[in-house]
Amino acid sequence: MIKRIILLSVIISLNQGCTQKTSKVTHKHTNALINETSPYLLQxxxxxxxxxxxxxxxxERAKKEDKPLLISIGYxxxxxxxVMxxxxxxxxxxxxMMNDNFINIKIDREERPDVDQIYMDAITMMSGNGGWPLNIVALPDGRPFWGATYVPKDNWIKSLQQxxxxxQKDKSRIVKYATDLSNGINAINLVEHKPDSDLFTIEQLDASVENWAKHFDNFLGGYKRAPKFMMPNNWDFLMHYAETNNKPELMEQVDVTLQRIAFGGVFDHVGGGFSRYSVDTKWHVPHFEKMLYDNGPLTSLYARxxxxxxxxxxxxVVERTIAFVQEELLDEDGGFYSSLDADSLDENGELEEGAYYVWxxxxxxxxxxxxxxxxKDYYNINSYGLWEHGNYVLIRDKEDAEIAKKHNISIDELKGKMRDALQILKEERAKRSKPRLDDKILTSWNGLMLxxxxDAYRYLGNREYLAMALKNGEFLEKEMIKEDYSLFRNHKDGKSDIDAFLEDYAIVSEAFLSLYEVTFDEKWLNxxxxxxxxxxxxFLDPxxxxxxxxxxxxxxxxxRSIETVDKEISSSNSIMAKNLLKLHKLYPDEGYGDMAKQMLRNVQDDFVESAQGYANWMNLVLFExxxxxxxxxVxxxxxKLGKEISKTYIPNSILVGSAKDGPVELLTNRYAEGETFVYVCIEGTCKLPVQTADKAVALINN
Structure with a gap:
């Protein structure tokens, strides 16, 4: 266990006691960021x-001038x-002060998560916590020696002066500290190769989930803490586990969580879509920014x-989330923008968090x-729904039947009234100053929405969702994939200039595999x-x-970081391992399955004590x-038959199809003229073919 490195004495305490006002629009100064496309950098x-x-x-210039780097990361x-x-x-x-003494670098963490990961680990080691803005001072070669998040002006100047x-006076001390810290940053990221470990068993998985369940909030859903993050990969795994292992009590916890989230203020009842997280225990008051990377996985989760x-x-929830994304985040070429800001102008012309959303x-x-x-009964315009300063965030806590009974109307009439009311509020809200849009397009986040x-098309059957998915897939194909199958990370105003990271490859590969399953178009599989x-x-570490x-x-x-922990977005390695396992089922002679098993062996020791952080990985335990x-x-x-089968939730499966022979071994020598057969196979060994979706599903369930 690495000893936590103590922060230099000049580290300042965090302070979040300020209010933000409108940034001045002035062109008295212009710096090199004017040539960037990131909305954050352009700000x-x-x-x-x-x-x-x-x-x-x-x-290189920092090294020549022997100036420390001042790196400020945000979004x-x-x-x-x-505020800062x-x-x-x-x-x-x-x-x-900054210009005279430092080489100052601004980073959009969403464009450069590789840099952000390293310096977030650094500040966590130095101070025990992190966040954004993430401000780091480093040697000219990038090794950090100081860090802080938000800092008020006076403390900022004082800290930089020190x-x-x-x-200048004791550089050797700085270099030693930076060297020790960098060694620690590298050490905490090492992953041991464990070739001889037995794969995690179902019994071990049961113990992991039992330990995990101690933290569940059985009444309000999620976990017994605040703030509350939705963590879609957690509930996606638990639903998979509950359904394939006959755990109705666990499925009940998933249901409680999904209903409470959908009832809460983290879901935008007026405009659809999800905010980042809830600051309280009842999913009421969100941090109001709306991110594509939340809304994509939550769409999948609710559809499943x-x-x-x-x-x-x-x-x-699925329909209204997609409607939000289509209305607010869809580019005309089929890509999806990144986010809407938490802040917007209030009635006094000042930036205020949540001003666009409250009543x-x-x-x-x-x-x-x-x-x-x-x-007011339906959305708690009362003490339960009150936030602050007389403002309410809409939140439900009762079923339709209870409200309908109280007001002596039918459930259908109640639903109609609420739809009409929300439409009135949406039209009124449109008159307000809207939150700022971050219109950069990120490859991995588009893969999540794809x-x-x-999933929405698969389980709800709306062909409009498939049309949107195909257009997005074609956008990624045209704008993000190069001839050698390397990817770009970003795209804005026709320009892509950052090489992609592992999460981009893993997430888009996963999405394309799913797109193949609902279209049977071989190009997506390819x-x-x-x-x-x-x-x-x-990217592979041998x-x-x-x-x-x-x-x-x-x-x-x-x-070179190795990402293994599943956070709001599942880790790039866990997604890649699942891709490898699924590709193994289609290409059994290419070694993909052995790779996936080894990756699982390397991380599985953490499952018992830290299951929440390895939720996506644990799907592999069920698969194996x-x-x-x-x-x-065939x-x-x-x-037609493939579409009927795909409506059923079968997480431990992969679906392939063709009119005659197809691109994989599973689709060869199975065609019978004038017939359409379904073959249900395990590692290439198939049961007798059937001719209906119901019979195919029955072979799986029996």
């Missing part, structure tokens, strides 16, 4: 600070990033939950008239496999059998210990 392009983007030539919808910009980076006194004096439960609430009782009463009494659309093959060549986060073709950082079904549909009606 800082007219700061008096001489910001640079993260580029090799900038680091466009980050509230405290805006206003207080510090727009201030000419602060800028002068740091530069120390750098609908397939299992047929709960109409889940269907509604006063007086506003609601005036807008809704006779239906206000029902609405998977969400595919794209999926070739992206995995490219990753094998350029020592551990894991994949590095960065390519061997990229400029090296102080560490239980039957995994290869379902092949014959003239293969698309």
């Amino acid at each position: 800082h392009a007219h700061n008096p600070v001489n910001w640079e983007a993260w580029r090799p030539e900038v680091l 466009s919808s980050c509230h405290w990033c805006h 910009e206003k207080e510090c980076f727009e201030d000419e006194e602060v800028a002068q 740091l530069i004096e120390l750098y 939950a609908y397939a299992v439960t047929k709960n109409g609430l889940y269907r509604d 006063t009782k007086e506003q609601l009463n005036q807008l809704l008239g006779a239906d206000f009494d029902i609405f 998977s969400g659309l595919i 794209h999926s496999k070739k992206l995995v093959e490219y990753a094998k060549v350029h 020592k551990s059998g894991m994949f590095f986060y960065t390519s061997d073709a990229d400029t090296s950082l102080i560490r 210990n239980q039957n995994f079904y290869e379902i092949a549909v 014959g003239e009606n293969y698309k």
Whole structure:
């Protein structure tokens, strides 16, 4: 266990006691960020600070001038990033101090998660916590020696003065500290190769889930803590585990969680879609930024939950989330933008978090008239739904039947009234100043939304979702995939200039494999496999059998990270391992299955004590210990029959199909003229073919 490195004495305490006001629009100053496309970097392009983007030539200049790097990392919808910009980076006194003594680098963490990962580990080791804005001071070669998150102006100046004096007077001390810290940053990221470990058993998995369940909030859903993050990969695995292992009590916990999230303020009842997380225990008041990377996986989760439960609430959530994404985040070329800011201008013209989304009782009463009494019961315009300053965040806590009975109306009439009321509020809200849009397009986040659309089409049957998915897939094919199957990370205004990371390859490969399953178009299967093959060549660590986060073709950082922990987005290695296992079922002679097993062996020791952080990995335990079904549909009606089969929730399966012979062994020598057959197979060994979806599903369930 690595001893936590103590932060230098100049580290300042965190303080979040300021309010943000509108950033001044001025062109008195312009720095190098004006040449970037990231909305976050462009927000800082007219700061008096001489910001640079993260580029090799900038680091080389720092070495030549022997100046420390001041690296500030954030993103466009980050509230405290805006606060610090206003207080510090727009201030000419602060800028002068920074420009004279440092090479100043601004980074959009969403464009460069590789850099962000390293420096987030650094600040966590130094201070025990992290966040954004993430401010790091480092040696010219990038090794960090100081860090902080939000810092008010006076403390910022004082800290930087102390740091530069120390750098000039006692550089050897700084270098030693930075060396020790860098060694620690590398050490915590090592993954041991464990070739002789037995694979995790179902009994061990049961123990892991039992230990995990101690943290569940059985009444309000999620976990017994605040803030509450939705963590879709957690509930996706638990649903898979509950359904394939006959655990109704666990499925009940999934249901409680999904219903409470859908009832809560984290779901935008007026406009659809999800905010980032809830600051409280009841999913009421969100951090109001709306991110594509949340809405994609949550669309998948609710679509799959609908397939299992047929709960109409889940269907509604899927439909309204996609409607939000289509309305607010869809580019005309089929790509998806990244996010909407948490902040927007209030009635006084000042930036305020949540201003776009909240309501006063007086506003609601005036807008809704006779239906206000029902609405206030339905969405808790009372002490339960009150946030602050007389503002309410809409939240449900009762079923339709209870409200309908109280007001002596039918459930259908109640639903109609609430739809009408929400439409009135949406039209009124459209008159307000909208949150700022981050319109950069990120490859992996688009892959997440693509998977969400595919699941929505698969389980809800709306062909519009398939059309959106195909257009997005074609966008990624055209704009993000190069001829050698390397990927770009970003795209904006027709420009892509950052090489992709492992998460981009893993997530897009997974999405393309799913797109093949609902279209049986061989090109998506081919794209999926070739992206995995490219990753094998350029990202694989031969020592551990894991994949590095960065390519061997990229400029090296102080560490090549290996990402294994499943956070809000599942780790790139866990997604890649699942891709490898599924491709193994189609291409059994190419070694994909052995790779996936080794990756699982390397991380499985953490499952018992840290199951929440390995939720996506644990799907592999189920895949390896239980039957995994290869379902092949061959014959003239293969698309129709395949669609019928795909409506059923079968997480431990992969579906392939063709009119005659297809691109994989499962689809060869199975065609019978004038017939369409379904073959249910396990590791290539198939049961007798059947001719209906119901019979195929019965072979799996019996």
